[in-house]
Amino acid sequence: MKKIPKPALERLFIYYRVLLSAEQNGETVISSVEMGKRLDLDPAQIRKDLTYCGEFGKPRIGYRVDRLKNELKNILGLEEKKQAVIIGVGRLGMAIYSYPGFAKFGLEIVGLFDNDPTKVGLVLGGEPIRNISELGDFIREKRVPMGILTVPAPAAQRVADIMVDAGICAIWNFAPVTLKVPDRITVRNEDLAVGLATLSWNLLQSGCPYMERNTDTKE
């Protein structure tokens, strides 16, 4: 299989979702132009992206929705069960744990970990919260390929080291730090504050009228 550029890879998933919704609408065929309209993307780019995984379209017709949907599902591995542990059972960790949208794409949370003694031992949605001291053995024994890191920044590297040592392959990192890990480990940084910062910059640039607060009124 050809190498897929990272931005194209991300879009493939977006296409997958548009196909899911098209399928629900009962559409059996869809063109790159129509997908482009729904996603605000260039149709040429969509066609190009899709050729990274093969030729699925028919000139004059477009793409068969169910066919393309299944191809993308296979390529992205959304069918495969991806077992994962969550480390850091704060609000964000819980949000990820309980979000049904992820399970739909094959995510299966098999363990929850925290180092807060008031949390350890609690049972959440059927899963007990374990102590981080058990994390390494747990990953090894259960052969867990993915770790979801939702601990505070200062703890992140330490936890990552434990996971890498235990043979984890991928880390979904929500902590705002650059993890030092071996090249073989896939890390996806999901640093939400970056989004806030870019919005902040844009608000300033755009001259949003609502950014001028009424400082003259006293109450």
Place this chain on the structure above:
Amino acid sequence: MKKIPKPALERLFIYYRVLLSAEQNGETVISSVEMGKRLDLDPAQIRKDLTYCGEFGKPRIGYRVDRLKNELKNILGLEEKKQAVIIGVGRLGMAIYSYPGFAKFGLEIVGLFDNDPTKVGLVLGGEPIRNISELGDFIREKRVPMGILTVPAPAAQRVADIMVDAGICAIWNFAPVTLKVPDRITVRNEDLAVGLATLSWNLLQSGCPYMERNTDTKE
């Protein structure tokens, strides 16, 4: 001010954070090489990015930590209070609401909204949950420049329309849909499932040994 390319803009914030931590370590000066090491980035890229906002370094010395930190804070507008409403008080909405890391960068949540009648009226951290029917007027009266969208996908466009109509300038969109809004509105899509999908693909590609589950064992 020169236009800043989007990827560079995102990195500027990352630099800001490294400077915060350097400051806490008591470092007064830092070079692009040192920042590059900590962030796993090319020093040339860091220097280039920094020139988008001016010349702050001294040859032979590097960058003065507090100086550069403050420059970046100004450029990104992190000092400015950015008032925002959260629409959709599920777990993710609550996680964002209660995360102290965002307040540090100027985010101030001034309103919570939901359309679930069992939630409306509850008070969370001092803020009552309001009905979405009040959203438009609230934004107009309080002159709220930013909306944080954490509703389920099917509701997202409808809520976005209300916000746009009320004069909002920026939308931080966590719903997995492409919003149709006028060009003047800044939208930041934070579609977490995209991260999951790319990790999924990488896990498959990399041949992670832990992805081969023991299907031969019966129990």
Place this chain on the structure above:
DNA sequence: TAGATTGTTAATCGATTAACAATC
């Protein structure tokens, strides 16, 4: 001064967009 590091220009790389022949 000598040498390290910046700011900047030029070269490279990669991704997007445009154009169009092939095709159904």
Place this chain on the structure above:
DNA sequence: TAGATTGTTAATCGATTAACAATC
């Protein structure tokens, strides 16, 4: 058939990397 749409090649665009003169 005629015409719409794909797959693909070529052209453009933008971002990254390399190189180096300026500088402290």
